[in-house]
Amino acid sequence: xxxxxxxxxxxxxxxxxxxxxxxxxxxxxxxxxxxxxxxxxxxxxxxxxxxxxxxxxxxxxxxxxxxxxxxxxxxxxxxxxxxxxxxxxxxxxxxxxxxxxxxxxxxxxxxxxxxxxxxxxxxxxxxxxxxxxxxxxxxxxxxxxxxxxxxxxxxxxxxxxxxxxxxxxxxxxxxxxxxxxxxxxxxxxxxxxxxxxxxxxxxxxxxxxxxxxxxxxxxxxxxxxxxxxxxxxxxxxxxxxxxxxxxxxxxxxxxxxxxxxxxxxxxxxxxxxxxxxxxxxxxxxxxxxxxxxxxxxxxxxxxxxxxxxxxxxxxxxxxxxxxxxxxxxxxxxxxxxxxxxxxxxxxxxxxxxxxxxxxxxxxxxxxxxxxxxxxxxxxxxxxxxxxxxxxxxxxxxxxxxxx
Amino acid sequence: xxxxxxxxxxxxxxxxxxxxxxxxxxxxxxxxxxxxxxxxxxxxxxxxxxxxxxxxxxxxxxxxxxxxxxxxxxxxxxxxxxxxxxxxxxxxxxxxxxxxxxxxxxxxxxxxxxxxxxxxxxxxxxxxxxxxxxxxxxxxxxxxxxxxxxxxxxxxxxxxxxxxxxxxxxxxxxxxxxxxxxxxxxxxxxxxxxxxxxxxxxxxxxxxxxxxxxxxxxxxxxxxxxxxxxxxxxxxxxxxxxxxxxxxxxxxxxxxxxxxxxxxxxxxxxxxxxxxxxxxxxxxxxxxxxxxxx
Numbered sequence: 001x002x003x004x005x006x007x008x009x010x011x012x013x014x015x016x017x018x019x020x021x022x023x024x025x026x027x028x029x030x031x032x033x034x035x036x037x038x039x040x041x042x043x044x045x046x047x048x049x050x051x052x053x054x055x056x057x058x059x060x061x062x063x064x065x066x067x068x069x070x071x072x073x074x075x076x077x078x079x080x081x082x083x084x085x086x087x088x089x090x091x092x093x094x095x096x097x098x099x100x101x102x103x104x105x106x107x108x109x110x111x112x113x114x115x116x117x118x119x120x121x122x123x124x125x126x127x128x129x130x131x132x133x134x135x136x137x138x139x140x141x142x143x144x145x146x147x148x149x150x151x152x153x154x155x156x157x158x159x160x161x162x163x164x165x166x167x168x169x170x171x172x173x174x175x176x177x178x179x180x181x182x183x184x185x186x187x188x189x190x191x192x193x194x195x196x197x198x199x200x201x202x203x204x205x206x207x208x209x210x211x212x213x214x215x216x217x218x219x220x221x222x223x224x225x226x227x228x229x230x231x232x233x234x235x236x237x238x239x240x241x242x243x244x245x246x247x248x249x250x251x252x253x254x255x256x257x258x259x260x261x262x263x264x265x266x267x268x269x270x271x272x273x274x275x276x277x278x279x280x281x282x283x284x285x286x287x288x289x290x291x292x293x294x295x296x297x298x299x300x301x302x303x304x305x306x307x308x309x310x311x312x313x314x315x316x317x318x319x320x321x322x323x324x325x326x327x328x329x330x331x332x333x334x335x336x337x338x339x340x341x342x343x344x345x346x347x348x349x350x351x352x353x354x355x356x357x358x359x360x361x362x363x364x365x366x367x368x369x370x371x372x373x374x375x376x377x378x379x380x381x382x383x384x385x386x387x388x389x390x391x392x393x394x395x396x397x398x399x400x401x402x403x
Numbered sequence: 404x405x406x407x408x409x410x411x412x413x414x415x416x417x418x419x420x421x422x423x424x425x426x427x428x429x430x431x432x433x434x435x436x437x438x439x440x441x442x443x444x445x446x447x448x449x450x451x452x453x454x455x456x457x458x459x460x461x462x463x464x465x466x467x468x469x470x471x472x473x474x475x476x477x478x479x480x481x482x483x484x485x486x487x488x489x490x491x492x493x494x495x496x497x498x499x500x501x502x503x504x505x506x507x508x509x510x511x512x513x514x515x516x517x518x519x520x521x522x523x524x525x526x527x528x529x530x531x532x533x534x535x536x537x538x539x540x541x542x543x544x545x546x547x548x549x550x551x552x553x554x555x556x557x558x559x560x561x562x563x564x565x566x567x568x569x570x571x572x573x574x575x576x577x578x579x580x581x582x583x584x585x586x587x588x589x590x591x592x593x594x595x596x597x598x599x600x601x602x603x604x605x606x607x608x609x610x611x612x613x614x615x616x617x618x619x620x621x622x623x624x625x626x627x628x629x630x631x632x633x634x635x636x637x638x639x640x641x642x643x644x645x646x647x648x649x650x651x652x653x654x655x656x657x658x659x660x661x662x663x664x665x666x667x668x669x670x671x672x673x674x675x676x677x678x679x680x681x682x683x684x685x686x687x688x689x690x691x692x693x694x695x696x697x
Contacts, residue, residue, distance in 0.1 A: 084646060113505055115615045118512040118586045150509045190506050220504035222479060249650040253642075264583060264650025265557020265612055268639040269681045272663075275642045276680055284643070286650045317559045317566075319528070319542045349562065350542050372563070373682025 001216045004047045006096045007230045008214035011189060015181040019209045022098030031072040032065070034097040040064065043101075044071050047094035049235050051131075051213075052082035058092065061100060090235055101210050106198035107166055108132055109179070111186045114147065120186060122146040122158070122179075126166050128198035154183040174207050189227060190220030239302050246298040248287055255280025257383045258303035258312040258341075260296070262287050262321065270315045273372055279380030282309045296326070297333035304339055310390070311383035312343045313375060323347040323355030331362045342367060342382040346375040405532030405577040406552065406597040406604070407495065407521065408471060412536050415469035415493070416441045417460065417476055417484045423499070424475035425451050427540050431473070434537040440467040460491040473529065473538050474498040481525065482507035489520050497538050498525035501583070508586040515588060522588025526651070527580030528558035539580070549574015551688060552598035554591060555610035556581050556617075557651065560639060564610055567685025573692070576604040581617075583651030591621035599630050606633045606692055608684070609675070613640035614654045614661045622669035633695065635676045635688050638663045 003011070006024040013019050021038055024047060025031040035042045046058030053059055058080045062068040072095060081089035106128035114121040124144045127135050136143055144165050146158050159176050162168070168175040178199070186194050195213040202208055221228045233241060243250030249264060253271070257279050261267035264286045271281040283303060287295045303309055316326045326347065344367040347355045359366050367382065369375030414431065418424040419441025429452045432438045438454050440463040447458035457463040460472070472493045476484040481500040488496050496515075503525050515522050523530050529539010533546035541558075545566040553568070553575050555561035565578050579594065581587055591609055598604040607630075611618040618638060625634055641663035643649050671677050678687050 113509060113585070115585050116620075118509060120509065150506075150513055187506065190504055192505060217505050219478060219502045220506065223504075251644070251647050251649060253644065261559075263557065263559025264654065265555070265560035265610070265639050266563055268557075268612060268643060268649050268654065269560055269563070269637075271642045272639060273681050276682075281642060284649055317562050319540070319559060319562050348566065349545065371682060373680070376682065 001218055001221060001227070001231060002049045003214040003216065003227070003230060004049065004094070004232060005045060005212055006047055006094070008194075008212040009209070011214065012182070012185060012209060012212055015185050017178055017181050017185075017209055018207060019212065020098040020101050022096055024094055024096050026094055028069065028072040028076055031076075031095050031097050032068050035062065035068040036065065038097065038099045040068070041100040042068060043098050044068070044075060045096040045098065046075055046080055046092040047096055048080055048090045048092060049232065050080075050082050050084045050090060052084055053080065056080050056082040058082075093234060101200055101208055102203045103198075103200050103210070104203045104205070105201040107201065108135065108197045109182070109199045110193065110195035110197070111182060111191070112193045117147050120148040120150060120183070122148065122154070122162070124162055124166060128200075132197070148183070153187075154180060168201070170205060171201065171207055178207050178209075189214070190217045190224055191215060192217050239305065243285070243298070243302055246295060248285060248295060248299060248302075250302060251284040252306070253281050253283050255282045256308050256310040256387060257379055258282050258306070258309040259315070260285050260287060260299045260303065260312065261315045262317060263319075266315065266317055269372075270313065270376075273376040274313065274380060277376040277380040279376065279383055282306055293329035293332040296329040297336050300333050300337040300339060304337065304341075309341065310386040311341050311379050312339065313379040314343065314345045315372070315375065316347050316349075318347065318349030318351060318355070322351040323349060324351045324358055327355040327358035331358065331364065334364060341386060342379075344369055344375055344379040344382065346370070346372065404601055404603050405535060406594070406601050407523075407577060407579070408530050408532050408536050408538055410435075410532075410535040411437070412471050412495075412538065413437050413439045413467070413469045414536075414538055415439065415460065415463050415467070415472045415488075416454070417472055417474045417488065419443055419451050419454065419456055419475070420446045420449070421475055421477075423540075427475065428452060428454060430543070431537050431539075434543045436536045436538060439469050460487045460493070464491045464493065469493065471495040471497065471538055474500060476500060478502040478504070482511050485511050485522065486514060489514060489518055494519070495521045495523070496588070497523040497527075497529050498588075499527065499529060499540055500524075501526040503584070505584075505586060508584065512586055512588070520588075521593075523579055524582040524587060526584045527582040527587075528561055530577065530579035532577045533575050541578070545569060546578060547574035548576075550576060550603060550605035551608055552576050552594070552601070552604040552606070553578040553608045553610070554581055554594045555579070556583055556612050557610065557639060558583075560610050563681070564608060564637070564684050568608070568688060569685075571685035571689040573685070573689055576601060583654065585615065590617050592624045595621060595624065595630055595634070599632060604632065606635065606688065608688065609634060609636040611636060611638040611666055612651070612654050613638070613643050613649065613663055613666075614651075616660065618666040619669045622666075622673040622675065625675060626673035633676060633691065635678060635684070635691070636670045637678050637681055637684055638666045639681070641679075
């Protein structure tokens with residue numbers, strides 16, 4: 001779970017990490033009042049759950065009261081398109097208004113879990129303010145990576161090394177305090193990432209976390225209720241959210257073939273095999289190991305709601321779940337949800353024959369495929385045909401109207 | 404032989420009184436696995452499917468001498484369950500549980516590395532040596548004793564591919580799920596080494612997916628000349644969008660790293676038989692092996 005910057009700063013500040021004075025606001029007037037309270041100049045920062053805000057124009061400095069009004073009016077309700085959001089962008093609904101920092105130097109400091117070593121790892125650089133990917137590309141020698149043993153935690157010698165490499169000799173005590181506190185947050189809040197970029201050394205020689213990012217492990221939210229409460233659902237895709245509540249894994253894609261699969265790996269593979277056959281998957285959907293009539297019905301509902309879907313592919317490997325049970329689930333679900341498109345079914349594994357028999361006896365029309373290759377080819381062709389039929393009837397209608 | 408688990412393996416099931424635990428303990432037993440004990444705190448003295456249940460792993464070990472533990476404990480307590488098995492001297496642990504907090508796994512990983520424990524999973528279907536022993540949740544009937552060693556980060560894909568291998572007239576020596584989480588007990592390299600040494604294994608099948616760099620590391624290892632048997636590979640997720648978690652916690656593309664394309668490239672360079680079409684994995688392996696024998 002990603003936290004907004006203002007939420008992350010709230011948490012960090014609770015651990016004694018210095019952050020700029022500021023407040024989150026929801027209306028332009030509100031932003032103006034907060035700015036006047038803080039004193040100018042201020043920085044107005046879009047609170048959206050995506051990276052690359054600065055470059056996309058979501059972070060602005062305001063020096064005069066009029067500028068504050070102007071910037072706030074401009075940013076609220078604006079669609080922010082960053083390289084992470086894709087062209088659809090995200091609407092700015094909240095602005096963090098902060099006292100502008102008196103920046104001397106900008107550093108980079110983060111803690112994450114390195115998948116290669118399975119250890120928490122500090123990544124730091126004296127080149128802050130730009131993305132760490134950019135630093136890695138241009139100045140790889142300026143990146144410091146320190147793995148931390150989870151048993152001992154961050155050790156004094158590691159902090160000393162950071163002090164010298166980041167040139168923080170004058171801020172020695174403050175730096176040790178910030179680094180230790182950040183590691184504490186990382187562990188105590190079950191973070192997968194805490195990132196200060198930039199961590200600023202002010203002109204007066206103090207450390208200040210001017211930007212903060214915090215990602216918390218979804219699997220640990222059961223024991224981090226205080227973080228769980230901070231979840232902002234306004235930026236989630238409604239269908240993805242609905243799926244999540246129903247216990248399904250759903251990710252929307254841009255194609256026209258709806259996919260329903262059990263198991264994450266097989267679901268990904270189903271997308272791949274459709275693409276290889278010349279089709280375009282409309283989604284990733286893992287109905288999980290259980291695949292009950294309820295989850296299948298929910299899956300149908302979510303998939304068919306998307307108007308671009310022209311054909312559907314149900315791919316079930318009966319491992320724990322038996323194929324005849326899944327087939328029953330499909331038939332029951334189709335009684336509840338209307339599906340006006342060709343449906344290709346491929347069932348294999350436990351009780352496959354019984355499952356196929358159940359589908360045939362139902363009187364409903366399915367395209368039945370023996371294997372993955374055949375099924376993908378079938379559904380790709382059907383999606384093209386349906387698409388062509390729709391276009392043809394549209395054209396005919398248009399021709400009629402013209403006459 | 405097979406690798407890691409054998410007909411003689413004595414299995415303990417942690418979380419045996421739960422719905423999943425009892426169902427699969429029975430299924431493993433029916434497959435022929437020697438399930439010697441179960442553990443659920445507070446349920447000591449009971450029996451599940453004729454298997455004695457103990458309160459602690461220590462007691463189960465003392466009474467029944469298992470050498471493998473199979474874990475179905477819910478995510479908040481699963482890391483502790485793994486450490487309990489390790490603390491009681493069990494050297495092979497298979498953890499099915501999905502959704503263990505990553506910080507818990509950081510600690511587990513540091514302990515198992517020091518203790519020299521083999522942890523299969525977590526978030527995996529388990530491990531099977533067809534015809535000998537099944538320690539996990541996979542449907543036993545799709546596997547057939549044979550010569551291909553199969554390792555996979557995904558459960559259903561392990562089934563799909565093993566099924567294709569069986570249908571192509573081949574069989575498997577041992578099949579296992581490495582696990583779908585960012586931190587798992589073993590990597591491909593660990594299994595590649597075992598399969599290379601195993602006389603029964605003639606070829607290996609790696610089923611990978613997007614995210615992380617385990618496949619790239621395996622490619623490097625193969626390239627170093629350590630593996631002489633033919634290796635086949637398929638990577639799921641070539642069409643996955645970057646930055647999105649595709650079901651598995653570990654299946655996410657970050658920036659340019661972790662893509663299917665970069666994994667395929669590394670594997671191809673290492674001389675691995677890359678199979679990009681998941682519909683023809685079984686037949687491709689059969690064909691290549693046949694050509695090699697001629």
